[in-house]
Amino acid sequence: MVALLGPSGSGKSTFLNVLGGLVPPTSGEVIIKDYRISDMTENELCLFRREHLGFIFQSYNLISTMNAIENVALALTFAGVKKEIRLKRAKEALEIVGLVDRMEHKPSELSGGQQQRVSIARALVNHPEIILADEPTGNLDSKTSSDIMEMITKLNREEKQTFVIVTHDPEAAKYCTKVIHMRDGLIERWEDQR
Amino acid sequence: MNKQELLRLSWENLWRMKFRTILTIIGVVIGTASIIVMVSIGNGAQKSITDELSGAGSVTTIQVYKDIGSTGMTMMAGGKKEDEKILNDDALKDLKRIDGVVAVTPVVNLSGATVDYDREQYGVSLMGVDYNVMEDMRYNTTSGKKPGANDHNSVILGKEVLSSYTLSSTGAQAQENTVAPEDLIGQNISLVISKTNANGDEETRTEKVKVTGVLESTGGSEDYSIIADYKLVTDLNQWQTGTKVNVKKQGYSEALVTVEDSSVVNTVTAQIEDFGFTVFSMQQILESMGSVFQMLQILLGGIGGVALLVACIGIVNTMTMSIYERTKEIGIMKVIGASISDIRNMFIAESTMIGLIGGIVGIIISFILSILINLIAGLFITTGNVTISYITPGLVVFALLFSAIVGLLSGVRPAIKAANLSSLDAIRSE
Numbered sequence A: 001m002v003a004l005l006g007p008s009g010s011g012k013s014t015f016l017n018v019l020g021g022l023v024p025p026t027s028g029e030v031i032i033k034d035y036r037i038s039d040m041t042e043n044e045l046c047l048f049r050r051e052h053l054g055f056i057f058q059s060y061n062l063i064s065t066m067n068a069i070e071n072v073a074l075a076l077t078f079a080g081v082k083k084e085i086r087l088k089r090a091k092e093a094l095e096i097v098g099l100v101d102r103m104e105h106k107p108s109e110l111s112g113g114q115q116q117r118v119s120i121a122r123a124l125v126n127h128p129e130i131i132l133a134d135e136p137t138g139n140l141d142s143k144t145s146s147d148i149m150e151m152i153t154k155l156n157r158e159e160k161q162t163f164v165i166v167t168h169d170p171e172a173a174k175y176c177t178k179v180i181h182m183r184d185g186l187i188e189r190w191e192d193q194r
Numbered sequence B: 001m002n003k004q005e006l007l008r009l010s011w012e013n014l015w016r017m018k019f020r021t022i023l024t025i026i027g028v029v030i031g032t033a034s035i036i037v038m039v040s041i042g043n044g045a046q047k048s049i050t051d052e053l054s055g056a057g058s059v060t061t062i063q064v065y066k067d068i069g070s071t072g073m074t075m076m077a078g079g080k081k082e083d084e085k086i087l088n089d090d091a092l093k094d095l096k097r098i099d100g101v102v103a104v105t106p107v108v109n110l111s112g113a114t115v116d117y118d119r120e121q122y123g124v125s126l127m128g129v130d131y132n133v134m135e136d137m138r139y140n141t142t143s144g145k146k147p148g149a150n151d152h153n154s155v156i157l158g159k160e161v162l163s164s165y166t167l168s169s170t171g172a173q174a175q176e177n178t179v180a181p182e183d184l185i186g187q188n189i190s191l192v193i194s195k196t197n198a199n200g201d202e203e204t205r206t207e208k209v210k211v212t213g214v215l216e217s218t219g220g221s222e223d224y225s226i227i228a229d230y231k232l233v234t235d236l237n238q239w240q241t242g243t244k245v246n247v248k249k250q251g252y253s254e255a256l257v258t259v260e261d262s263s264v265v266n267t268v269t270a271q272i273e274d275f276g277f278t279v280f281s282m283q284q285i286l287e288s289m290g291s292v293f294q295m296l297q298i299l300l301g302g303i304g305g306v307a308l309l310v311a312c313i314g315i316v317n318t319m320t321m322s323i324y325e326r327t328k329e330i331g332i333m334k335v336i337g338a339s340i341s342d343i344r345n346m347f348i349a350e351s352t353m354i355g356l357i358g359g360i361v362g363i364i365i366s367f368i369l370s371i372l373i374n375l376i377a378g379l380f381i382t383t384g385n386v387t388i389s390y391i392t393p394g395l396v397v398f399a400l401l402f403s404a405i406v407g408l409l410s411g412v413r414p415a416i417k418a419a420n421l422s423s424l425d426a427i428r429s430e
């Protein structure tokens, strides 16, 4: 569980997006688990993301016309998973984030914290090894933020999933085992908090 | 993503903007319906006319004349007629030898005869054919039978012979036909021919003939004629005109060639033309009319096509709009694992659905319109069974495919655009 900390404009989001293959690096290469991401075509990246990566955004990015379980299951739809299995796994993911009772609700009917939990469930549903989160608590109050961070910590411990979390919030960074400080597009220093 | 899921997702997306989707579909409906109705009107006109003309027998019969064209030419060129082909018995034998020909008969016509029956007089024309080949000709009788080779005094009546204008003893007047030709079968009737002799006096000659049958309608001149033996009509002609035709030298004015099947009409026609005769067949008319109707259909279909083109622009517009609205969503989908082809296919499926739904509704509406057009036309045209608008199964299939393809093609460009959106830019957009 890694936190990326640094002032605005220091390149935290950029770093995360390059990691996720959403933007190509202008120079250098990105290697995740022996996969050379930076050389992949868009279609290869897409397959890679499906299997190995999950994304969580500050602004949740749920599809407003779909209810919670449909949003979560959509990630599996593109992977070609059968409907029954899809719904079963989406429900499991929502159980993990504690939202089974809000399964049928549309994003607009959910609070910010609940929406973020749906988006975490969506990132979890295809069991990725790495989850990239860009300011997951940025829009949430401190109480909800710590709830979310506790949940992430639990997942990290129990499901052995790697989280890379961009944050401004030192409180959130405290949950992480490693903190990377960035400045002006460069890694300033590492910190091991274990 | 599997196909079923793709279609389901596209279908759901389609109905998110119900009003806009419906408007777009209406555009396709109007386009498809106007193509179908326009073409169906061309079809209907063609169908009623060809049905009328291609009655039994007439499509397998070829009329042969002396070469009118070259006669005119040679006369203009100084009256030389050396190579003019004469339609005499030798020529008829040549025609008979052509593959596919089953019967050849000379034809002689006599108009201005009257039939006396039951004290009424009916104006008719006579058509003389060779009774020796009568059996092989495609003249079918609806009732009664054809005269045999030696029944020189037997005749068959055309379907409409007695329903045309009749002459009553009180003078010429149009009058409803009270005698069905079938009623005359087996009876003797009097054929009356008159001429003005050298002294300027009216002279009449009466021939008693026996009716053996009534001819099935051919749609041609036979319907209004009495078919009689060639010898009898030639004899009457000579009496009326006072001149004897030298067949060997001058030839017959007309001959009828019956072929075994309508499929050989064209090859036989070509061969007869090679002999140097002028040929006329119902098939030729049907074919030339066919091309006229094809032109008509292309023209009418083109008008409908313009409507569909407008609909096509509507689809492009709708798809482009919905991509703008859904940019963020496209980005999200790409980030959570949708491939380029998933996004592209999703939008193409949506626009194809618009085309297909429009096509189906358009077809249904066309059938309703077609029925209405025929009903309204039926109020004005009371004679016969007139179809103004006729929708063929082929037209339905064509319209369905065409509208689906229009939908598909309209969607291609917007879909590619959507698929190539950068996921990051898309996800940031609001």
Ligand SMILES: Nc1ncnc2c1ncn2[C@@H]1O[C@H](COP(=O)(O)OP(=O)(O)OP(=O)(O)O)[C@@H](O)[C@H]1O
Residues within 6 Å of the ligand: A006, A007, A008, A009, A010, A011, A012, A013, A014, A015, A184, A185, A186
């Ligand atoms: N290492 C780098 N190489 C090239 N460009 C960089 C680098 N680091 C940052 N940038 C540029 O700096 C700008 C800001 O970066 P970025 O959005 O990643 O900052 P951030 O740390 O996420 O800021 P914020 O906290 O406000 O979200 C971007 O336009 C990015 O292109």
Ligand SMILES: [Mg+2]
Residues within 6 Å of the ligand: A012, A013, A014
């Ligand atoms: Mg940022």
